[in-house]
Amino acid sequence: MTAAASPELMMQPDNRNGTDMKIEADFPTGRVEVVDASDPGDIRLRVPADTGTDFLCWYNFRVTGPAGVLRRFTIENASDSLKLRLPNRENQAHQWLGAGPVASADGENWTRLAHHFDGRAFRFWHVPRHEVTHYAKFAPYPPEREAAFLDRCAAAPGVTREAIGQSTEGRRIEMLRLGSGPLNFWVIARQHPSETQGAFFLEGMLERLLTPDADARALLSAATLQVVPNVNPDGWMRGHTRANADGLNLNREWSADNPAPEVAAVRDAMERTGVDFCLDCHADNELEYVFAWASENVPAWTPARRQPFELFERNWAKANPDYIPGRAYPGGCPAEADLSMGWNWIGNRFPDSLSILLEQPFKDVQERPDPLTGWSPQRAHALGRAVVVPMAAEAARRSEP
Numbered sequence: 131m132t133a134a135a136s137p138e139l140m141m142q143p144d145n146r147n148g149t150d151m152k153i154e155a156d157f158p159t160g161r162v163e164v165v166d167a168s169d170p171g172d173i174r175l176r177v178p179a180d181t182g183t184d185f186l187c188w189y190n191f192r193v194t195g196p197a198g199v200l201r202r203f204t205i206e207n208a209s210d211s212l213k214l215r216l217p218n219r220e221n222q223a224h225q226w227l228g229a230g231p232v233a234s235a236d237g238e239n240w241t242r243l244a245h246h247f248d249g250r251a252f253r254f255w256h257v258p259r260h261e262v263t264h265y266a267k268f269a270p271y272p273p274e275r276e277a278a279f280l281d282r283c284a285a286a287p288g289v290t291r292e293a294i295g296q297s298t299e300g301r302r303i304e305m306l307r308l309g310s311g312p313l314n315f316w317v318i319a320r321q322h323p324s325e326t327q328g329a330f331f332l333e334g335m336l337e338r339l340l341t342p343d344a345d346a347r348a349l350l351s352a353a354t355l356q357v358v359p360n361v362n363p364d365g366w367m368r369g370h371t372r373a374n375a376d377g378l379n380l381n382r383e384w385s386a387d388n389p390a391p392e393v394a395a396v397r398d399a400m401e402r403t404g405v406d407f408c409l410d411c412h413a414d415n416e417l418e419y420v421f422a423w424a425s426e427n428v429p430a431w432t433p434a435r436r437q438p439f440e441l442f443e444r445n446w447a448k449a450n451p452d453y454i455p456g457r458a459y460p461g462g463c464p465a466e467a468d469l470s471m472g473w474n475w476i477g478n479r480f481p482d483s484l485s486i487l488l489e490q491p492f493k494d495v496q497e498r499p500d501p502l503t504g505w506s507p508q509r510a511h512a513l514g515r516a517v518v519v520p521m522a523a524e525a526a527r528r529s530e531p
């Protein structure tokens with residue numbers, strides 16, 4: 131299986147309409163396999179698993195064909211992903227329920243589509259207003275946008291950019307450093323490449339820090355902030371759901387003696403600076419709300435470490451109504467934390483740190499839902515702008531004499 135649509139199926143005559151329809155996924159971050167696209171009313175697709183794994187759910191492709199003609203899509207192997215559900219999620223609707231795909235004519239503005247899961251296949255339908263339409267599980271974050279944004283950040287006064295290591299396929303693991311304070315704050319994202327919410331979140335956070343207001347100035351004078359925007363660049367270029375180029379789930383590599391090079395790069399850089407605060411940005415396929423959790427129940431955990439997290443939650447909620455504090459850990463917090471996961475490993479290795487896991491949704495949120503866009507790049511961006519407030523408060527708390 132390959133990330134691209136099978137070449138022999140790239141051009142399919144649309145006999146019913148007398149015009150060609152073309153489905154393409156052979157671009158960076160693209161993902162789909164065409165089974166049969168000869169009829170716009172019955173376009174049959176499969177989602178290939180990440181190389182060497184059973185992980186699948188990210189899809190991202192472009193359709194060229196006549197506007198105004200109903201397209202009905204079926205992802206035939208959707209249910210294959212359900213055997214890898216996280217434990218204790220039986221009471222949570224799985225990833226294909228209530229999770230409409232998004233469509234866009236310009237790659238910038240994305241709207242949700244109607245959809246249906248029949249127990250095996252996932253179907254959605256659309257009448258395009260333009261000849262070329264993009265379809266994806268969630269708004270993709272184009273590599274060229276990431277490169278341009280990194281350039282813009284690196285050109286700003288007081289920001290340095292360095293490669294802290296190389297990915298499996300030799301791509302740079304980029305890190306931005308800004309601020310001048312003695313505390314070491316970290317924000318990392320995209321261990322799981324398809325969770326693009328983290329990229330939009332970081333744009334919001336960094337834009338505020340680069341045009342600083344009072345909260346941003348307070349944070350940057352109390353702390354030095356290290357940001358790793360994309361821990362898994364190979365996985366993203368391949369259009370993977372969760373794995374790196376070697377088929378490894380990076381968020382199960384942190385406690386290994388010889389972890390994947392992407393994790394080794396971040397871990398080593400953290401060892402050099404120390405960590406007072408870390409936010410690890412993810413997105414969850416099933417949840418219908420923004421969720422954050424401290425590294426509770428790691429061996430170095432003490433009940434006193436809960437208070438700073440609760441303060442962080444309250445301050446974030448004041449800054450953005452999409453953050454609702456006090457959510458329970460989905461399925462119950464494990465009695466023993468899994469130290470192979472980044473935020474737990476960090477919270478244990480740096481016992482005085484506040485280490486937080488962030489999960490944004492793919493689905494729409496239960497509170498303040500938006501039927502047109504669902505949880506969106508714009509909402510993720512706003513959540514990232516807002517996180518500067520609780521981070522500044524945490525830096526102030528740690529700076530108290």
Ligand SMILES: [Zn+2]
Pocket residue numbers: 321322325381411412413
């Ligand atoms: Zn994740």
